[in-house]
Amino acid sequence: MSHNDPRWGNQGNDPDRDGPKDGPPDLDDLWRDVNRRLGGLFGRRGGGNGDGGQGGPGMPNLSPKQFSGGIGVLVVLVLAVWAASGFYIVDANQRGVVLRFGEYAETTEPGLQWRMPYPIETHELVDVAGVRTVEVGYRNAERNKVLREALMLTDDENIVDIQFAAQWVVKSPEEYLFNNRTPDEAVKQAAETAMREVVGRSRMNFVLYEGREEVAQRAKDLMQSILDRYKTGIEISQLTMRNAQPPEQVQAAFDDAVKAGQDKARQKNEGQAYANDVIPKARGTASRLTQEADAYAARVVANAEGEASRFTQVLAEYRKAPKVTRERMYLDAMQDIYTNTTKVLVDTQRNGNLLFMPLDKLIQAAGGHASSVSSATHPATGSSQSSDATASRGANPDDYRSRDFLRSSRDKGGR
Secondary structure, three states: OOOOOOOOOOOOOOOOOOOOOOOOOOHHHHHHHHHHHHHHHOOOOOOOOOOOOOOOOOOOOOOHHHHHHHHHHHHHHHHHHHHHOOEEEEOOOEEEEEEEOOEEEEEEOOEEEEOOOOOOEEEEEEEOOOOEEEEEOEEOEEEEEOHHHHEEEOOOOOEEEEEEEEEEEEOOHHHHHHOOOOHHHHHHHHHHHHHHHHHHOOOHHHHHHHOHHHHHHHHHHHHHHHHHHOOOOEEEEEEEEEEEEOOHHHHHHHHHHHHHHHHHHHHHHHHHHHHHHHHHHHHHHHHHHHHHHHHHHHHHHHHHHHHHHHHHHHHHHHHHOHHHHHHHHHHHHHHHHHHOOOEEEEEOOOOOOEEEEEHHHHHHHHHHHHHHHHHOEOOOOOOEOOHHHHHHHHOOHHHHHHHHHHHHHHHHHHO
8 A cells, every 4th residue: 555545544534534444543543542551651640632632742741750750660660570580490300500691600409499680690401300312323213223323343353233322311410501512412422432442342252242231331431431521411320232233244144153153062061061971970980890809809818818817727726636627627518518409419339329319308308397396395394395306206217327328428438
């Protein structure tokens, strides 16, 4: 709309004319409304005729006292609002850092706090209880690898793919605010640097298998020392190894090598177990055989010494009574022989008849007769009868003939 338009301002319009106005509001009406409001604010009561009041067009008619009183109220109100802007609330998991003209002034505890209003003092709220996580080698999931961060070189010149996460908290709000521009990036770079140094000083098998926990702990300690050296105000709460494996390009060959090493260890363990089972048994058998040989030698020596001693004693008795000793030796020998046999064939020198002595039957008959005699009691006294008398009364005539024959044979042999 141009300035020459009759609907602009008050041109072509009567202020007292009723009816709707299609154009924008009149500038004179707006100015009069502003003057009216200012007059009411500074103590002017009553109205005027709508054209600006008694003081002339565009300005209220105010006394100096009324003007200074209104300015004072306005200043007090502005100062109160400005002072109230210094209040702030610090949550339980936060700490407030107050800055005076951009320089550190103090650290406030949780609760309602007050500082001097802006621009004299400002404050920053720092979360000291929240745990933050930095991922190295992957993002959000282990399959989303970042090879530039994950691939590391070991001490034995092998490449490993390591994914880990570092969790950290703020331990010094002042150092965290003033010594860090990008805390997450600083923690990630420190974590990657520490892990590369630890992996570079370790062998591949140690990193992948038996030393994973130790590698993580050493990397955490080194990472903490780096952050403390730069005074970042950050504390590493935990470092977790998500995954550690060879690169995908050599994964199959590495699995074969690992399987071969496991087979070697298994066979070695089986051989050691077999040796542990056989060697003690062989040693026990050898010890038993040695002890048995020693016992046999001791027994043979003892028997030989006993026989020699007995022969010496028999020789002394033989020299005293040769006939009696010879007969006694004969009887002992025959007793030993007849004890171990059940049949005896005797060839006499007088005639050619061959005598057969059924010793088994004789022994059985003698044993049965002796048992019956031993069980018999005297009818009057109830005591056992003499076995010799019973044997003499109930002996078989063949037994006497056998005894006489043996006696005569012994006499012939003696002669």
